[in-house]
Amino acid sequence: MQITEHKPLIVAFCCNWCSYAGADLAGNNRLNYPADVKIIRVPCSCRVNPMFVLRAFQKGADGVIICGCHPGDCHYTSGNYYARRRMAMLFSMLDYLGIERERTRVEWVSAAEGAKFSATMNDFVEKVTKLGKNKRLEDLRCKK
Amino acid sequence: MQKITTDALVQKAVELLNNNTVSYVLGWKKGEFDYDITPYVFKDEKTLKEEFIYSDFCGVNLSKYLVAKTKELAGKILVFLKPCDTYSFNQLLTEHRFNREKVYAIGIPCEGMLDIDKIKLNLEGISSIVETKEGVKVNTLDDKTIELEKQAILLEKCKNCKSKKHYAYDELLGEEGDVLDNNRFDEVAKLESMTAEERFEFWQSQLSKCIRCNACRDACPACTCEKCVFDNPNSGIENKSPANSFEEKLFHIIRAFHVAGRCTDCGECSRACPQNIPLHLLNRKFIKDINEHYGEFQAGLEVGQRGPLVSYTTEDVEPSDVFNKGE
């Protein structure tokens, strides 16, 4: 018997200075990860508005991951510290509303961590795939 | 403790109006029934004496009205603040939302406000409600009378009252109370202990009742934006009718997030909700998380506080560890 596995849709917000460069390095080193991951470049992890995360889920994303510089390494000195608090609070709230906690993640990836970027995405996609379709946040009107 | 009377407040207000300390009085106005009370700006002695009221149904937090009224009105405004209203008052000052110089604040005691909806569950056709020692005596149009205990008919926000102490005033009437021990986070903890499925079921059933009337937002003293993102066609998340289960989730999550770290837990959102959605449980979740992870924080304790979401420490907990607590 063959089951067609649900192909998840993952939105990754990557800060320009560390994580986006880390993703580029993963590319340079040909470190594969699933094409389900689509990256959006932001100047800093602190630019990620909870609205963007919710919008992605509304439109059918199955997982949202935010990647930033490691704490202490922020290009803007403190942006990722604010992002850390905001996303901790937002994701805890989503968890509280019953959204599976594996669908959201914050990960610190430096420009040198191409391998970590690839491994993180592989792991994240695997976990989200197991959960299947995001039914709890999706807005059905957005489906074609 | 001597209960403060409407007459005492009116007398004070008239005195301050007549000696020109203030030009306006922001208070509560009687409605057709004992329980339908509205916030109102009184301008003269006559209206004050005829229409001002302070009763067990004056749950409305008047702080928020200062944002608009201090800008609209030229003179100084007298405002009456219950203990929990003073937190909102301070928080608004922290955010420069009104000019303190234009306000004369009088702290007044509060023993918990009543929820007319809870009373109405017991009987219909209410003609009058009389306060008694233990609660209220309710009379109906068909001459029935029942007595209800106060604890059972308290507003949701008053059930877990956090404080009888005033944190801001120019003058205090009555005796000062204390900060109370309360178990306001019990319900949040109960939800946290459920499975994700159960939590989803709970919130789905609650939030799907939402009719997007915006009453929660309009009553909330932290929601004082010049223009709300949900009213702004350029924000990308402007108002939509809740035709689908996502819209109200988005609305309530964003709203809770916008007031996170600023919410004083005054409970106006739940009081105002015509659908009786326990919206305060969203805000309390943020407050509980903030307290647990970033240290105890009560918004509105003093003017000039730096909120937890506009601060950080280098040692803050990782978002993944916030999930993993208690497991």
Added chain:
Amino acid sequence: MQRIGVFVCWCGSNIAGTVDVKAVAEALKFEPGVVHSTDYQYMCSQAGQNLIKDAIKEHNLTGIVVCSCSPRMHEATFRKTAQSAGINPYMVEIANIREQCSWVHKDMAIGTEKAIILGKAAVAKVNLNAPLTPGESPVTKRALVIGGGIAGIQTALDIADAGFEVDIVEKKPTIGGKMAQLDKTFPTLDCAACILTPKMVDVAQHEKIRIFSYSEVESVKGFVGNFNVTIKKHARYVKEDLCTGCGACVEKCPQKKVANEFNLNMDNRHAIYIPFAQAVPKVATIDPSACTMLKTGKCGVCSKICAAGAIDYTQKDEYIEEKYGAIVVATGFNPISLEKFDEYAYSQSKDVITSLEFERLTNAAGPTAGKLLRPSDGKHPHKIVFVQCVGSRCSAGAEKGKEYCSKICCMYTAKHAMLVRDKYPDTEVYVFYIDVRTPGKNFDEFYRRAVEEYGVHYIKGMVGKVTPEGEVLKVQGSDLINNKQINIDADLVVLAAAIEPDKSARPLATKLTASMDTNDFFTEAHPKLRPVESPTAGVFLSGACQGPKDIPETVSQAGAAAAKVIGLLAKDKLLGNPCVARSNELLCNGCSNCEKVCPYGAITYIDKDFRMPDRTTRTRRIAQVNPAVCQGCGACTVTCPSGAMDLNGFTNGQIMAEVDAICK
């Protein structure tokens, strides 16, 4: 409506090997706004760029999407291409289909599908792009150095030598700072005054340098290139331009019992004083808290004796306003107060002293004229115990002391121990230490000489208690290597007190909107790559205000800060990054939360009058972003609940459009 051109690059086979570039170009043709879509082998090549330029003209394009390698690689290239063809460079977006697509995916169908989606996201974003122009601001070609210690002196000299005017503000009556109080310097043992005072003279004589001594920074307004600073010059009751520094007034002043802070209160000075012989400026200062004339109006001796007529009892504090292009902070350090370290009996016995006091005791210009004598009875000490790490490296959460290593103590203690053994070979010297840290050129050799050649007893362990008993100080310590308790009857105990930033630093940081760490050291714009710049543009860091440093390190950092300042002042105008935050004043609540998260102090508030629909006027507090200072992180945008704050180039609308395109 935009007219968007899409250009899909093959990158040879780098992209084309895994992505069907023709299919991508074809698919994107039908996206909203797209009027032209094509592919080419090497879009970054001259031919590829010309292809873009030609298409811009031919199709009247207003926006460009290049599906190619990472924007970190060629965004700048394609922006220039667009600009040369007459389109605003910020109307270009890159879809990264190489590093983030073709190189990490193997299957052609999957790669192509993803490349199309990334292309759609870029198109969706460009549809909302707006032309951006970097702001320009002029540069005032003058620098302010706050603090006149060795750090400030070196920075000022380097900047002035490059031809720019420099003002030094020093809160003490003379420049020189801590280094002027030192005796010898490690590891060469040359005398501090011999190498410092010529530099002080250089400063005084430099035609480009002005010294505001006995002065403080009162307020700072403006931003990089355009600071307006108010300097408060304290009344010294002596006209600086008339005083010749002859010292006659000091000699005749009847009030002689004023604690002399330059000698750390170990002797006295007069109410009118010159801190030390080589002071710059060499001008007398009247201490208003001690002067009988100023307090009671009865005396006036100095005024009578002064041949130059420089004394002016009616002098008032003076405020000077000046413009600067750059500000260097060089506020330095102080030893911590030892009142919480009662176990060492610092407050109980005069013979328990700090290392800085020890410097004065061995200094030829100090209170004992360089003879090492006990402060209590003036006797020569025969047994000296040095205690290291007093208040340094304390455990986190400890009630007293600092968590960090003060860095300089190991070396100066080795120096002190060596000097004592050299001058007074009959003296026994013990040093209690946790670790001896000697990373620096010739540092470890220096320390080993102290142990091996000078016979200083180094004991690994801490001192638990010092008890004054009669003439001796009973020192109880532990020797961790031999695992035993040690009791020494010492004549003198010297405490290597931790150093901390000067107390003036915190209020100064507030005035400058420069950030500080929890220890009140100024933070750098980047700890590794921008160590002499503050995150606040135009504010630079020199010396120990940024962290504990010895003299050679301070001087090199001072020079580095000067180089950065020169680089800034050499420009005629500053071109900003246009991707900065902007506030929509109609939506702004004035709540100040954005200001709190801004790491650069780029946000200020003004009260502005608004005409209301009912024809009344209403004053509202609104945020304003200074584009010359904002670096474009976007922290403010998320803090703003009303969405009044948005970020050029990464607007809420643009990012949401990308999300929508990806999730379609």
